[in-house]
Amino acid sequence: MKRFYGTFRKHNSVAPTNVVLTSLYDVVEFESYTMRRLSNGSACGYVSGEAKIRLEEIEEGCELFYDTDIKKGRRIDE
16 A cells, blocks of 8 residues: 655635545556545545546557545535
């Protein structure tokens, strides 16, 4: 499992900093992986979810396929 943690704030914003945790699971290099992402509850709400991502080589390069399961709350719902 690889885990990435970061915070970000919109430029010149007084809104709270949003904290994001992204983890990669089931990594098969150049073929597929599962990404889980969790965002804390900011003024706008929260988002958490999982995406299963599959890469497929094609003549022009690479095609990306994905299936997601996402949960969201508060203002993001509107």
